[in-house]
Amino acid sequence: MYGLDIDSISRVPSVTYLPLVPVVFFLVLSTFRALILHFHRRHQIHLHGCAAPRNLPQIDPIFGLDALLQTLPLSREIINSASFGQEFSIYGTTFQCQTYNTTKLYTIEPRNLQSVFSADFDSWGVAPLRLIAFEPFLGNGIMTADGQSWIHSRALLKPTFSRAQISDLSAYSIHVGHLLTALLKYDGSDVDLKPYFENLALDSSSEFLFGHSTHTLTSNPTIDAQAFLQSYKYGQAGIAKRLRLPQWNFLTRDKSFWRSCTLVRSFVERCVEQASASRTDPTYKAPSRLVLAHQLAAETRDQRDIVNQLLNVFMPAHDATAAALTNIFFHLSRHPAVYAVLRREILALGPHTTWTFERLKGCKYLQAVMNETSRLNPSIGQMARAALRDTVLPTGGGSDGAAPIFVKKGTVLMTSFYALHRSRERWGQDAELWRPERWLKDGRDALKKAENWTFMPFGGGPRICIGMQLGLTEVAYAVGRVVEKFQLVECRDPVWEFMEEWKLSTVSRNGAKVRLVQA
Numbered sequence: 001m002y003g004l005d006i007d008s009i010s011r012v013p014s015v016t017y018l019p020l021v022p023v024v025f026f027l028v029l030s031t032f033r034a035l036i037l038h039f040h041r042r043h044q045i046h047l048h049g050c051a052a053p054r055n056l057p058q059i060d061p062i063f064g065l066d067a068l069l070q071t072l073p074l075s076r077e078i079i080n081s082a083s084f085g086q087e088f089s090i091y092g093t094t095f096q097c098q099t100y101n102t103t104k105l106y107t108i109e110p111r112n113l114q115s116v117f118s119a120d121f122d123s124w125g126v127a128p129l130r131l132i133a134f135e136p137f138l139g140n141g142i143m144t145a146d147g148q149s150w151i152h153s154r155a156l157l158k159p160t161f162s163r164a165q166i167s168d169l170s171a172y173s174i175h176v177g178h179l180l181t182a183l184l185k186y187d188g189s190d191v192d193l194k195p196y197f198e199n200l201a202l203d204s205s206s207e208f209l210f211g212h213s214t215h216t217l218t219s220n221p222t223i224d225a226q227a228f229l230q231s232y233k234y235g236q237a238g239i240a241k242r243l244r245l246p247q248w249n250f251l252t253r254d255k256s257f258w259r260s261c262t263l264v265r266s267f268v269e270r271c272v273e274q275a276s277a278s279r280t281d282p283t284y285k286a287p288s289r290l291v292l293a294h295q296l297a298a299e300t301r302d303q304r305d306i307v308n309q310l311l312n313v314f315m316p317a318h319d320a321t322a323a324a325l326t327n328i329f330f331h332l333s334r335h336p337a338v339y340a341v342l343r344r345e346i347l348a349l350g351p352h353t354t355w356t357f358e359r360l361k362g363c364k365y366l367q368a369v370m371n372e373t374s375r376l377n378p379s380i381g382q383m384a385r386a387a388l389r390d391t392v393l394p395t396g397g398g399s400d401g402a403a404p405i406f407v408k409k410g411t412v413l414m415t416s417f418y419a420l421h422r423s424r425e426r427w428g429q430d431a432e433l434w435r436p437e438r439w440l441k442d443g444r445d446a447l448k449k450a451e452n453w454t455f456m457p458f459g460g461g462p463r464i465c466i467g468m469q470l471g472l473t474e475v476a477y478a479v480g481r482v483v484e485k486f487q488l489v490e491c492r493d494p495v496w497e498f499m500e501e502w503k504l505s506t507v508s509r510n511g512a513k514v515r516l517v518q519a
Contacts, residue, residue: 041390041406050406051397053105056087056097065099081381081506085419094396094405103411108420110453111394116385116413117453118461123391126463129384129412133242136261137235139304141312142466146388150463156299156309157466160292166470167357169477175204176481178217183482187518190492194326194511200478201322202229209310209317210271211291228267235260236315236503243504268307268314272297315504317467323379323507324370324475329482330498331373331434333491333514338436339483341365346483360476364447368439370475371447374457375427376434377498381418381506383459387411417456418506426454488517 044050087095087106094107107113116124125146134144142153179200183191199216202225207213214225238257275293292313296306332339345365349355361367387407397403407413422431427438439448458465465471482489493513501509 041408044390044392045406048392048404048406050392051399051403052096053396053398053401053405054091054095056091056095056106058097081416081418081500084382084414084416085422088416088419092401094393094401103408105393105405105407105411105413106415107393107396107413108415108423109396110420110451112396113415113420113456113460114453115394116415117456117459117463120391121462123387123389124385124413125388126385128386128388128410130243133239136258137239137264138311138315139265139308141308143312143315153309153312154466156296157292157313160290160295161466161470163469165290166473169355169357169473171207172204172474172477173352173481175200175207175213175217176478178203178215179478180481180485182217183485183516184518186516188516190513190515192511192513193329194322194508197325197329197478197512198229198318198322200325201318204474205314205317205321206271207291209292209314210268211275211293212271224267228264231260231263231267232318233503235264236319240503264311265307268310269303272303272306272310313467316465317471319503319505320379320465320467320471321474321478323505324373324471325478326507326512327377327379327498328369328373328475328479329489329512329514330493330508330510331376332369332483333489333493333512334496335434336488336490338369339489342369343483343487346480349480352481352484355477355480357473360473360480363476363480364440365436366476366479367447368436370472370479371439371455372434372436375421375455376432377500377506377508378417378421378457379505379507380457380459381500382414382416384415385413387413420454420456423454426451485519486516487519488515490515490517 088108091106093109094105094112096103096105098104127144127146127149130144131140138144140149142150142157145153179196182196183193196217203213203215203217206225212222214228215221216225216229234256238254238260272293275291276297293306293310296309300306332342342365345363349359349363387409389409391407393405393407395402395404397405421427424431430438440446441448453460458468491513492515493510495510499509501507
């Protein structure tokens with residue numbers, strides 16, 4: 001009666017838990033690692049005396065949809081750097097919010113910028129933010145890469161931006177001559193300088209980078225130059241939007257954007273093929289100035305890599321120069337007294353055929369005009385970095401904003417050069433005004449230097465724009481030639497205020513509408 005029925009036991013289905021062992025092991029290991037990471041972070045916070053920064057008021061602190069909705073108008077090119085900059089005047093120099101379960105830190109505190117861009121450079125990168133947005137248009141290159149890939153790109157490009165290459169103005173002067181010839185048609189009449197400066201930048205950068213100028217300022221432009229420029233502008237606007245909402249890039253269905261990417265890359269591919277072919281031509285004569293396509297073709301046979309590197313340089317080379325020239329003449333046309341002083345300085349240099357890199361750099365008032373325009377309207381109004389590992393920012397935490405901030409891996413840091421450059425604490429109560437004299441010491445014999453990490457129109461640290469000196473030289477030369485040729489550049493824009501057009505660079509939406517009077 002109480003005996004065991006062996007046969008009935010043998011008929012009970014056997015249950016094995018072996019398939020669950022890996023799952024349980026994974027869960028236990030993940031929990032263990034999470035606990036270790038949690039306590040390690042607590043230790044680091046205590047060790048460095050860290051405190052959280054001020055939080056942006058949010059209704060949805062988990063997904064941050066309300067913060068996202070605040071940024072959507074910025075994608076429609078209505079208000080951009082100005083709106084972003086206003087946040088700092090309301091919430092201070094450092095604050096944070098949550099979007100898509102990601103912490104976003106906002107700062108214009110110079111000590112933090114020094115840490116991110118220089119002192120703690122290896123802890124911060126751009127690839128997690130830029131690559132997915134830029135890749136269809138630019139590919140992987142100096143603007144999108146981190147680590148060894150970035151080092152590789154920088155090494156390939158560095159020889160082209162040597163002092164000797166920057167000082168050679170012979171090729172650029174030809175394109176500026178074409179610009180002046182085109183503008184002389186408007187002597188005594190109105191013209192928008194913006195498209196002419198864009199064409200100047202296109203003609204000079206295409207020759208410098210690709211080995212063949214597009215000649216858009218002449219009566220004989222290359223056949224597909226304008227198609228390239230239009231596609232480039234559309235593609236650039238497209239990646240600016242992709243940067244705003246990177247999580248939703250996979251939903252992009254703008255056929256014109258993808259068509260623009262194809263056309264732009266095809267154009268550069270043809271330039272690379274021509275550059276490679278010309279090097280094998282026995283009649284080929286190397287230009288006095290290095291051509292980047294030739295330089296890259298000698299270093300690698302990977303055509304895709306060459307195209308990527310060229311486009312990664314073309315974007316800042318073209319955009320920064322065209323935007324700076326447009327913005328400078330936007331302001332000069334509204335300040336005739338400044339124009340008169342600048343013109344006297346330029347005329348004192350003598351004929352433009354005698355101008356050199358060193359002499360242009362010695363024009364203190366010209367440099368002050370350029371600095372002041374870059375301060376008030378930097379070509380790059382804002383910049384972002386992603387934390388590649390846990391790290392610490394030196395300041396901005398706690399109720400008084402003085403404590404260090406512990407930053408988790410994956411945190412996105414945003415900074416606004418627009419807001420940084422308009423800080424009244426650092427630039428005075430007239431920080432919103434365009435006043436070149438703020439850069440001059442008594443007697444105007446020397447330029448003042450901005451405090452470290454308070455003036456960053458080209459970024460800073462190891463990733464500072466590799467073509468900065470070349471761009472500054474070309475802008476100075478072009479400004480000088482225009483000022484030399486025209487005794488008057490008068491504003492003809494019905495809108496006096498600077499209205500911002502934002503793509504990836506920041507430029508006057510209304511261009512530079514002026515009346516020119518030849519000397």
